[in-house]
Amino acid sequence: MKHFVTMKDKTETEILQLVRRAHHISQKGVNPLQEQYFAANLFFEPSTRTKMSFVVAEKKLGIEPLDFTADFSSVTKGESIYDTAKTFESIGANFIVLRHQQENIANQLAESLSIPVINAGDGTGEHPTQCLLDLVTIYQEFKQFNGLKIVIAGDIKHSRVARSNAFALSTLGCEVYLTGMDEWHDDSLPYRYVSMDEAIEIADVLMLLRIQHERHQDQIILKQESYLEKYGLSLEREARMKKHAIILHPAPVNRGVEIDTSLVECERSRIFKQMQNGVVARMAVIETLLNQGGNLNGENFNKRQAIIG
Numbered sequence: 463m464k465h466f467v468t469m470k471d472k473t474e475t476e477i478l479q480l481v482r483r484a485h486h487i488s489q490k491g492v493n494p495l496q497e498q499y500f501a502a503n504l505f506f507e508p509s510t511r512t513k514m515s516f517v518v519a520e521k522k523l524g525i526e527p528l529d530f531t532a533d534f535s536s537v538t539k540g541e542s543i544y545d546t547a548k549t550f551e552s553i554g555a556n557f558i559v560l561r562h563q564q565e566n567i568a569n570q571l572a573e574s575l576s577i578p579v580i581n582a583g584d585g586t587g588e589h590p591t592q593c594l595l596d597l598v599t600i601y602q603e604f605k606q607f608n609g610l611k612i613v614i615a616g617d618i619k620h621s622r623v624a625r626s627n628a629f630a631l632s633t634l635g636c637e638v639y640l641t642g643m644d645e646w647h648d649d650s651l652p653y654r655y656v657s658m659d660e661a662i663e664i665a666d667v668l669m670l671l672r673i674q675h676e677r678h679q680d681q682i683i684l685k686q687e688s689y690l691e692k693y694g695l696s697l698e699r700e701a702r703m704k705k706h707a708i709i710l711h712p713a714p715v716n717r718g719v720e721i722d723t724s725l726v727e728c729e730r731s732r733i734f735k736q737m738q739n740g741v742v743a744r745m746a747v748i749e750t751l752l753n754q755g756g757n758l759n760g761e762n763f764n765k766r767q768a769i770i771g
Contacts, residue, residue, distance in 0.1 A: 484746035494524025502550035519744035593626035595743035608635035616671030
């Protein structure tokens with residue numbers, strides 16, 4: 463594995479290796495890397511959980527994050543995303559973490575750069591490390607994936623989380639269902655839509671999605687109470703879930719909209735466990751990329767040292 467930009471091309475073996483490695487790190491920890499490595503965290507969209515999770519993962523591995531803020535960079539002078547990334551590659555970044563509003567941009571950069579690229583969310587495309595931490599959370603709960611019924615609920619059309627999770631969960635043998643407003647259906651995803659009332663009764667894992675207000679072109683407006691009643695997880699619906707079923711949400715949570723406020727931290731909620739697993743999931747990805755993909759800058763550094771003596 464040279465890059466980590468999509469879950470669509472990952473095999474069952476590759477996914478399970480990452481899940482099990484992340485789970486192992488969560489149980490046993492890991493020693494920092496001995497070589498000097500630098501991470502370029504290029505976030506062109508606001509982020510709290512994902513960005514800080516990467517920073518903590520990098521620091522736990524002994525990797526130095528390179529500070530970057532788009533609003534105070536040469537991007538404001540018209541520099542392209544490619545030239546920004548190429549600059550970080552040139553000055554010694556060993557891998558790039560990219561969040562950008564343009565779909566598929568991480569994949570395009572991966573084809574152009576010689577260092578690993580990690581997709582930290584690209585428009586409505588994919589969010590593979592969020593997917594991996596979701597998988598780790600499910601694995602810790604059920605110890606396997608085959609046959610689990612997973613319902614992804616909410617703003618399917620605008621969600622990169624939904625796309626990555628649907629691809630990966632299918633590869634792992636889960637039964638994937640979707641539910642949400644008709645206007646937010648995505649017909650490119652080959653999974654059966656069910657009503658929210660059916661969803662909560664069949665789901666072993668109910669994966670709620672945040673309403674992507676910033677990506678809506680049609681400005682669909684729903685009163686909060688109306689959305690929760692029609693499409694969200696209310697107290698009444700939660701009471702009808704399977705006894706062992708768990709609730710996931712990538713956050714930030716629109717409390718009282720996708721989920722009743724009192725359920726955010728209820729017994730079956732794993733929302734904050736997901737955030738905790740985000741660190742180990744990203745550590746597993748970074749470690750795997752550095753081990754399997756090689757490191758061009760590291761090789762150059764050694765050559766320079768050999769010449770200098």
